[in-house]
Amino acid sequence: MSSSWTGLARGAVAGAAGTTARGTTTYLGGAVRGRAAGPETLRNPWERTGRLSAPGPLAATATGVAIGSAAGVLRAAGLRLPTVIGGPLLGLAAMAAAGGPLTAWRISDPRTWSTTDWVADVVPHLVYGVATHATLVAVSRVAESREPVPPGSPATLLRAAALGAATGSRSTAGVTAIALTSGRDDPGAVAARLGSRAGTVISALAAAGELVADKLPATPSRLALPGLLPRAVLGATSAAAMARRNQYDTTLPALVGLASAGAAAALGVRLRAAAARRFGSDKPGAFAEDAIATLLGWLGARRAGRRAALITAEPLAR
Structure with missing residues (x-):
């Protein structure tokens, strides 16, 4: 079988896995919001209207498998992106494939979405992308008989959650923490580049600028797409960079960082609103959130001790 056909098959498997993860996330999101997550209730991508029905689960599955297949062909052709980039x-x-026809057929207008x-x-499609890319990498690694990377330890996942939560509060907190605790010789391209002088x-200047901008009244909500999407991507990036720097697999830490970034962003908005009601201003809540984000970033990115580092490296030496 040619490499293209092999990549197509692997990508189809990965796309099916990503579609399952997306469907599960969509269902859980609907359950959290207190309503069924079926085609009749979700606004996008499986919305039903009085005139037409948007593509159902079968079409959504076909789209997910097709995108995964295309990714598999590109990987077989030599395009190898890290999960933190390829996943988003x-x-x-997937968002474009699902939303484009809805807009073109006037089934749904994104400009009217809350x-x-x-x-x-956004969140289910990001989960789809990360799960599809991670599955494709794992399947390809097994098929190519490449030495597997040790999976993330519980401590690594806790660090990933801390970095994601810090990023959900301040979008630059996680990557800045990685930059301040990394060096140019560290494993992983992201950690090494962040740890360079530039x-x-x-990253430090960006973090300082965000601390100021966050307090301005004109700053848009972090739950709007321009604020939420960078937090999700940077949460996954900082968590994956930490895992790669510690020589662990980046897949699960990236997913944990993405999820905790979204959760922390939503929780932070509620806490700021509660502080505004209590003190008549959200400034006390904002400064408290600055401190929490800094602490979480440090906890997530701090270097392991010498003994822990030796234990981490031991599986790779065998």
């Missing part, structure tokens, strides 16, 4: 790109491709609608659409300076 596949998620965006923040809740956008979150309900990476450290740029």
Whole structure:
């Protein structure tokens, strides 16, 4: 079988896995919101209207498998992207494939969606993208008989959750924490570049700028798409960079970082609103959130001790 056909088959398997993860996330999101997550209730991508019905689960599954197949062919052709980049790109491709026809057929108008609608659409597609890419990498690694990377330890997943939560509060907190605790010789391209002199300076300046911008009245809600999407991507990126730096597999930490970033963003908005009601201003809540994000970033990115580092490296030496 040619490499293209092999990549197509592997991608189809990965796309099916990603579609399952997306469907599960959509269902759980509907359950959390207190309503069924079926075609009749979700605004996008399986919305029903009085005139037409949007594509159902079968079409959504076919789309997910097709996008995964295309990713498999590209990987077989030599395009190898890390999950923290390839995952969100596949998620965006799935969003475009699902939302484009809805807009073209005037079944749904994204301009009328609320923040809740956008979150309900963006998060499942990001989960689809990360799950599809991670599955494709894992399947390809096994098929190519490449040495597997040790899975993330419980401590690594806790660090990933801390970095994601820090990013949900302040979008630059996670990557800045990685930059300040990494060096140019560290494993992993992301950690090494962030740990360079330029990476450290740029990330620190971005973090300082965000601390100021966060307090301005004109700053848009972090739950709007322009605020939520970067937090999800950067949460996954910082968590994956930490895992790769510690020589663990990045797949599960990236998913944990993505999920905790979204959860922390929503929780932070509620806490700020509660502080505004209590103190007449959200500034006390904002400064408290600054401190919490800094602490979580440090806890997630701090270097392991010498003994822990030796234990981490031991599986790779065998």
